[in-house]
Amino acid sequence: MHKTGIVKDDRYMDHVADGYHPESRQRLEVLYEMLREPGMRGQYEEIPPRMATQQELELIHMPNYISLVASTAGRSMTMLDPDTYACAKSYETARLAVGGTLAAVDRVMKGGVDNAFAFIRPPGHHAETNRAMGFCLFNNVAIAAGYALATHRLKRALIIDWDLHHGNGTQHSFYERADVLYFSTHQYPYYPGTGFFSEIGNGPGKGFTVNVPLTAGPGDAEYSLIFEEVLEPIALQYKPDIVFVSAGFDIYFRDPLGGMQVTPQGFANLAKIVLDFARQTCDGKVVFVLEGGYHLEGLRDSVREVLKTLRGEILAEGRQGEARSQADRRLIDPVIKKVKEALRPYWKMN
Numbered sequence: 001m002h003k004t005g006i007v008k009d010d011r012y013m014d015h016v017a018d019g020y021h022p023e024s025r026q027r028l029e030v031l032y033e034m035l036r037e038p039g040m041r042g043q044y045e046e047i048p049p050r051m052a053t054q055q056e057l058e059l060i061h062m063p064n065y066i067s068l069v070a071s072t073a074g075r076s077m078t079m080l081d082p083d084t085y086a087c088a089k090s091y092e093t094a095r096l097a098v099g100g101t102l103a104a105v106d107r108v109m110k111g112g113v114d115n116a117f118a119f120i121r122p123p124g125h126h127a128e129t130n131r132a133m134g135f136c137l138f139n140n141v142a143i144a145a146g147y148a149l150a151t152h153r154l155k156r157a158l159i160i161d162w163d164l165h166h167g168n169g170t171q172h173s174f175y176e177r178a179d180v181l182y183f184s185t186h187q188y189p190y191y192p193g194t195g196f197f198s199e200i201g202n203g204p205g206k207g208f209t210v211n212v213p214l215t216a217g218p219g220d221a222e223y224s225l226i227f228e229e230v231l232e233p234i235a236l237q238y239k240p241d242i243v244f245v246s247a248g249f250d251i252y253f254r255d256p257l258g259g260m261q262v263t264p265q266g267f268a269n270l271a272k273i274v275l276d277f278a279r280q281t282c283d284g285k286v287v288f289v290l291e292g293g294y295h296l297e298g299l300r301d302s303v304r305e306v307l308k309t310l311r312g313e314i315l316a317e318g319r320q321g322e323a324r325s326q327a328d329r330r331l332i333d334p335v336i337k338k339v340k341e342a343l344r345p346y347w348k349m350n
């Protein structure tokens with residue numbers, strides 16, 4: 001069994017919209033409630049979050065953008081972009097979201113836990129260095145990767161983004177850097193519009209951005225195959241010192257925003273693939289960070305399966321699983337071929 005840390009704090013509920021918004025506090029309410037179920041309670045080590053410092057936010061964000069978000073504090077409602085709100089407490093909540101993710105990194109790096117999951121909001125992967133986007137204020141995972149390299153003196157970090165949407169902010173943060181490899185599967189063309197397979201990085205970062213743009217339809221078997229055939233070989237060659245997962249659950253089959261078909265078991269399988277190669281390259285140091293996921297029961301059931309997988313309590317389906325052979329290769333083969341073509345100059349690919 002592994003020791004798995006979790007970050008949870010009721011203050012993450014303080015970021016609230018006026019009226020209906022899919023990125024709501026109910027998302028964490030159902031997760032925190034699930035963590036109190038008999039089979040879950042007491043099984044995970046709680047990691048208390050802290051406020052991220054200005055210097056930590058500046059690992060990714062411009063000082064004038066941080067000041068802009070700070071200026072929303074105490075004001076009833078500010079729209080930072082058409083989808084992205086800030087209430088009186090959002091600035092503080094967003095800083096606590098970053099700080100919670102950093103606390104998870106510290107605990108994993110110091111060996112207090114083997115892996116961790118930060119149940120935080122607002123989410124982060126759309127946030128750019130200088131602007132809020134797509135429900136995101138500060139880019140939690142990007143700051144955490146920068147922090148892991150700077151503070152824990154690591155050489156390489158891998159960020160895997162399985163959210164339905166492309167993590168434009170994360171990609172742009174490291175587009176010209178080789179010390180953070182960004183891998184994303186996402187629905188395409190779709191919000192936010194970026195993430196074509198030809199976007200592979202720039203300058204010294206060339207080959208260190210990997211995009212797998214998918215049309216609607218892929219489910220458990222197809223996602224597992226993409227992870228095994230594209231992500232795993234690159235990860236094993238890259239040899240990250242820490243792995244992050246921008247874990248969005250909007251690829252769940254009933255998510256209101258997406259067209260993917262992943263089930264709770266499918267999320268567990270993806271987590272298992274990631275844990276397996278992370279064990280080979282970095283002793284299994286993986287930090288999961290919550291991004292999207294808007295079907296409340298789907299979010300709850302999927303996260304439960306991922307957590308049990310992180311802890312080693314359930315075994316995900318083996319590689320020769322029945323489901324694999326049922327994969328609809330027509331949904332993924334053309335894109336896998338194009339991704340491999342784009343990345344072949346940089347990585348050994350079959």
Ligand SMILES: [Zn+2]
Pocket residue numbers: 163164165248250291292293
């Ligand atoms: Zn999303």
